[in-house]
Amino acid sequence: MVRVIKLGIKRPVPHGLLPDPEPRTVRYTFFSVDDHLLEPPHTFEGRLPSRLQDQAPRVVETEEGHEVWVFEEQPYFQVGFMCVAGRPKEDHRFEPARFSEVRPGCYKIDDRIRDMDIGGIHASVNFPSGVTGFGGSLFSEAKDPELGLACVRAWNDWLFEEWHSPYPDRIVPLGITFLSDPEKGAAEIRRNARRGFTAVTVPEQPHRLGYPSVFDPYWEPIVRACAETETVLNLHIGASGFAPMPAGAPMLELGATLFGPMALEACAEWLWSGWPARYPDLKIAMSEGGTGWVAMLIDRLNNIMSRSGYGKGWPDPKNSPSEVLRRNFWFCMIDDPSTISTRYTIGVENILAESDYPHGDGTWPDTQEVIHGVLGDLPVEEIRMITHENAASLYRHPLPEKRLP
Numbered sequence: 001m002v003r004v005i006k007l008g009i010k011r012p013v014p015h016g017l018l019p020d021p022e023p024r025t026v027r028y029t030f031f032s033v034d035d036h037l038l039e040p041p042h043t044f045e046g047r048l049p050s051r052l053q054d055q056a057p058r059v060v061e062t063e064e065g066h067e068v069w070v071f072e073e074q075p076y077f078q079v080g081f082m083c084v085a086g087r088p089k090e091d092h093r094f095e096p097a098r099f100s101e102v103r104p105g106c107y108k109i110d111d112r113i114r115d116m117d118i119g120g121i122h123a124s125v126n127f128p129s130g131v132t133g134f135g136g137s138l139f140s141e142a143k144d145p146e147l148g149l150a151c152v153r154a155w156n157d158w159l160f161e162e163w164h165s166p167y168p169d170r171i172v173p174l175g176i177t178f179l180s181d182p183e184k185g186a187a188e189i190r191r192n193a194r195r196g197f198t199a200v201t202v203p204e205q206p207h208r209l210g211y212p213s214v215f216d217p218y219w220e221p222i223v224r225a226c227a228e229t230e231t232v233l234n235l236h237i238g239a240s241g242f243a244p245m246p247a248g249a250p251m252l253e254l255g256a257t258l259f260g261p262m263a264l265e266a267c268a269e270w271l272w273s274g275w276p277a278r279y280p281d282l283k284i285a286m287s288e289g290g291t292g293w294v295a296m297l298i299d300r301l302n303n304i305m306s307r308s309g310y311g312k313g314w315p316d317p318k319n320s321p322s323e324v325l326r327r328n329f330w331f332c333m334i335d336d337p338s339t340i341s342t343r344y345t346i347g348v349e350n351i352l353a354e355s356d357y358p359h360g361d362g363t364w365p366d367t368q369e370v371i372h373g374v375l376g377d378l379p380v381e382e383i384r385m386i387t388h389e390n391a392a393s394l395y396r397h398p399l400p401e402k403r404l405p
Helices: 109-119 145-164 182-194 217-229 251-257 259-272 294-305 321-328 340-346 367-375 380-394
Strands: 003-005 031-036 058-062 067-071 074-077 123-127 199-203 232-236 284-287 329-333 351-353
Touching: 031 284, 031 329, 031 351, 031 380, 123 232, 123 380, 145 182, 182 217, 217 232, 232 259, 251 259, 259 284, 259 294, 259 321, 259 329, 294 321, 294 340, 321 329, 351 380, 367 380
Parallel strands: 003 058, 031 123, 199 232, 232 284, 284 329, 329 351
Antiparallel strands: 058 067, 067 074
């Protein structure tokens, strides 16, 4: 690494990683539909065309001792709060972290599998973090579109070759795509689908990043590619940024509080965009959005289609908005203990579970105990659906022969 950047940010003294926790008792076969990876420094090495390779994203060390990604001469921080699993509370902060200060399971696949075993997580959908963004949008914003597309393809190649392929039964292949040219983005989704990818992540509210809104025909090639290849369209809340903040508001505290309302807003936009009505086979997962708002949305949809009469613009004469919601959308919860009672309104088959490793909301290493506290009193058939069967069906992913409960 070359010292090329001065951030002007004083480097805190880290307290070191906590000892490895003891493996937790496994009560359930647990399929986490939302975890995160931290791209290792070598992610893009040798994966771009030779004429572009020297412009690939790279990790550099700053004068202050931080390690940061640089792409098109712009630094992108390894935000410490994104990788808090296994770190002491004193090190839970926003600041550019060094790789040595986070658990190796954040960026090394063998260590990730060990951490999954410790927490009792059988399978995992992994979203990008560091230089890529939850929705994979950074490379689509490149000044050089050819370079941006090459980086998208390189990231997907790395994910498939180094993160998924060594443990195909444990890691769901989720890709990113090129948003600045939907035809090229659709081609990348199809390229990945041919080799086994079953999911892609895109920003949940693209208009907030300067793209056309989901109501624009601009997105048709990407939506159609997902529907035709059975690729799950994952809308990770926060991929388009925090909710708009009033002046003086505490960004972290208020932003984290509003994840549920942000999910409702994004879900309603995608529903009323007409894409799910037009493409009945489209599968949309509201990643890290929780479930507490879903029954309320269904009640409101039923109201505006009947009593209030506000739903006259709905494009599907055969299926109501709430029916399309249950057909085309899945909802991902970390815990939601107060609202699991609404599961029959939502549809038990539409509820998925996540651990959110290694983020601040994450339940690792106590994922099994947390989900037991939420689901333990439910009928065993429903527990199986929420902990693993729904996810395995949606992502077309194998389950072990012996399953719990």
